[in-house]
Amino acid sequence: MSLQQNARKSLEGRSLPDEPRISSGKSSSELEEIKDKDLETAAPTPDPAPTDLTTFPEGGLQGWMTVAGCFLTLFCTSGTMQSFGVYENYYTLNSLSNFSPASISWIGSLQAFLLFGGGIFSGQLFDRGYFRWLMWGGSVLYVFSSFMLSLAKPQHYYQNFLAQGVGMGIGMGMVFLPSLSICSHYFRRRRAFAMGIVLSGGSLGAAISPILLNHLFPKIGFAWAVRAQSFMFLGLLGISNLIMKPRLPARVGRKSGNSSAGAMDMGIKGMLKDLPYMVCTVGSFFVFWGLFVPCTHFTPDYFSHLIKFRLTSFLFSVFACFLDFYLQLFCSKHDLPPNIVTYGITILNITGVLGRTLPNYFADHFGAFNVTIITSLATGSLVFVLLASKSVPATVVFAILYGFTSGGFASLIGPVAATFAKNINEVGTRMGFLSFFVSFALLTGSPISGALLHSPEYFWVRRWCSARWCSCLGRF
Numbered sequence: 001m002s003l004q005q006n007a008r009k010s011l012e013g014r015s016l017p018d019e020p021r022i023s024s025g026k027s028s029s030e031l032e033e034i035k036d037k038d039l040e041t042a043a044p045t046p047d048p049a050p051t052d053l054t055t056f057p058e059g060g061l062q063g064w065m066t067v068a069g070c071f072l073t074l075f076c077t078s079g080t081m082q083s084f085g086v087y088e089n090y091y092t093l094n095s096l097s098n099f100s101p102a103s104i105s106w107i108g109s110l111q112a113f114l115l116f117g118g119g120i121f122s123g124q125l126f127d128r129g130y131f132r133w134l135m136w137g138g139s140v141l142y143v144f145s146s147f148m149l150s151l152a153k154p155q156h157y158y159q160n161f162l163a164q165g166v167g168m169g170i171g172m173g174m175v176f177l178p179s180l181s182i183c184s185h186y187f188r189r190r191r192a193f194a195m196g197i198v199l200s201g202g203s204l205g206a207a208i209s210p211i212l213l214n215h216l217f218p219k220i221g222f223a224w225a226v227r228a229q230s231f232m233f234l235g236l237l238g239i240s241n242l243i244m245k246p247r248l249p250a251r252v253g254r255k256s257g258n259s260s261a262g263a264m265d266m267g268i269k270g271m272l273k274d275l276p277y278m279v280c281t282v283g284s285f286f287v288f289w290g291l292f293v294p295c296t297h298f299t300p301d302y303f304s305h306l307i308k309f310r311l312t313s314f315l316f317s318v319f320a321c322f323l324d325f326y327l328q329l330f331c332s333k334h335d336l337p338p339n340i341v342t343y344g345i346t347i348l349n350i351t352g353v354l355g356r357t358l359p360n361y362f363a364d365h366f367g368a369f370n371v372t373i374i375t376s377l378a379t380g381s382l383v384f385v386l387l388a389s390k391s392v393p394a395t396v397v398f399a400i401l402y403g404f405t406s407g408g409f410a411s412l413i414g415p416v417a418a419t420f421a422k423n424i425n426e427v428g429t430r431m432g433f434l435s436f437f438v439s440f441a442l443l444t445g446s447p448i449s450g451a452l453l454h455s456p457e458y459f460w461v462r463r464w465c466s467a468r469w470c471s472c473l474g475r476f
Helices: 003-012 028-042 060-076 078-082 084-095 101-117 119-127 131-149 157-181 191-243 260-264 267-272 275-291 300-309 317-323 327-333 338-366 368-387 392-419 424-453 460-473
Strands: none
Touching: 060 078, 060 131, 060 157, 060 191, 078 084, 078 101, 078 157, 078 191, 084 101, 084 157, 084 191, 101 119, 101 157, 101 424, 119 131, 119 157, 119 424, 131 157, 131 191, 157 191, 157 424, 191 338, 191 392, 267 275, 267 424, 275 392, 275 424, 338 368, 338 392, 368 392, 392 424
């Protein structure tokens, strides 16, 4: 029996007080028509169609404008962090010459640690709808700290540490994760490709920043060179914040009912019980522990053994140059041509731009996990090719290939973490937790590897390469 017939019986079984007042001039057909209208009003209406919040535009004008804004954000923040070797060289030879290179490197290490480690907080705040607050607040703090860095006095280590390490690091941590997570609002099928474009902004920034600073330092001095860069940050971050816009509503809170949002919002404790996700997180820790190990602890005694590593060390700057702080300093102390330092980093970071976009494009078609396994195995296997390099051209080719594969692996971590999200409101939290976990690997990998590389007769190179390849296998 139809729904309308049930409603008709219900109405016929009860008295209608307004019926006796109907004009007697109405015909029976007109009265029947009026009753049918009442029945249609009384009949329950079907559930409304799902809104466009559950669908993804896969781009659109606003979607690609948001990607462009995130690209500019990482160009200013991650790009500067990846080119810290320029600052390391200047500090060691000039403004902080009274301090050891190892002490100076902690400025960049802390900056990078806060960039990744801050994701555990910014990711959750992003899921709760604080995207605008994070982006504007982080941008203002980052630009302000950059201007404060230009006021740092020579041999005042704490001023550089607070401005560049703490201030700029916290600002980076506030904007990095939201800049990646916002892609999930507009993309699902092409999410990895969109995130790859955003991350390539860091590589492009790391390619341009060394050229800019190396040309400005001797001409206008450190203070005005940093101010010029800060004004550039001010303009680009202002534009990026104006064109970015979140599309989905904020997560209000965890619900105990049967709603999908409440049932699927697990939180940090729930993620710790998600075995596949935790296996992926731990595997990522070990991969990143060795992925960007720099050949930083160079001494003249090892120069004959390490000369073939001088360009190879550039490639580690493709994603985490903060660990490669001694590179430009090493080249300067051994009188290598300055163009090799400046343009070598640029070439390898341009390769990183391709490495962060092309693998992500294929990840959308063949699966993020499948492409990640390929890039991690290729990255680990290429390390052994390094031992067979006998000439500078061969080393350059190796560096370009390694930069491409390692950049591809690094850019796929975000999409892989997003695949574990059971709800769109979990993307930021899951990516933030993995980023926080990995940050400790990035913080400790360089000192540990540096100790191994100082072993007599370069004994630990093959052990390090073997460990590096095994860590890539951990990605499975």
